[in-house]
Amino acid sequence: xxxxxxxIILFLLPACAMAQTKTAAPTDPKLTSAYVKMLGFKNTxxxxxxxxxxxxxxxxTVYSTFPYGQKIRGYTGPIPLFIAVDKAGKIQNIVAAxxxxxxxxxxxxxxxxxxxxxxxxxxxxRFKPDAVTGATLSSDAVIRTVNTTAAKLSK
Numbered sequence: 001x002x003x004x005x006x007x008i009i010l011f012l013l014p015a016c017a018m019a020q021t022k023t024a025a026p027t028d029p030k031l032t033s034a035y036v037k038m039l040g041f042k043n044t045x046x047x048x049x050x051x052x053x054x055x056x057x058x059x060x061t062v063y064s065t066f067p068y069g070q071k072i073r074g075y076t077g078p079i080p081l082f083i084a085v086d087k088a089g090k091i092q093n094i095v096a097a098x099x100x101x102x103x104x105x106x107x108x109x110x111x112x113x114x115x116x117x118x119x120x121x122x123x124x125x126r127f128k129p130d131a132v133t134g135a136t137l138s139s140d141a142v143i144r145t146v147n148t149t150a151a152k153l154s155k
Contacts, residue, residue, distance in 0.1 A: 017122050026066070028080075034085065036038060044056045044058055059087045063149065066080040068152045069149055072148065075101055077099065079096060080099060090125055092117065116146055125150040128147070131143065
């Protein structure tokens with residue numbers, strides 16, 4: 001019986017490794033109209049400024065956190081975000097791009113994204129809201145990703 005169980009495990013291990021490979025870190029997300037709407041800006045066109053920055057027609061700048069936070073891992077990998085900043089340099093909203101976190105756990109984290117609204121990038125770089133109980137790894141990754149990105153952008 002033990003021999004059969006060992007053989008089954010030996011056959012399953014490569015399949016598990018392949019499944020892990022298929023859920024690799026997401027690629028650098030691109031801003032889309034859907035994300036712009038999620039950020040709270042309807043019917044607004046946008047223009048790409050560089051690989052991780054877009055400007056909206058209304059003067060808002062949207063930054064991708066991916067270049068700054070791609071090595072910060074949540075439960076299953078990096079959590080790329082889009083940060084909308086107004087002309088005065090204050091964060092208007094943050095939304096998550098496609099990621100590999102479990103949707104049921106990441107739903108707990110979504111309210112955390114509002115914590116930085118109204119803060120300047122310099123303030124956001126130092127701001128440490130409490131992690132969300134039940135989704136600690138994901139919320140810690142979001143906090144570190146926003147802090148790291150804001151620190152880089154405020155220099």
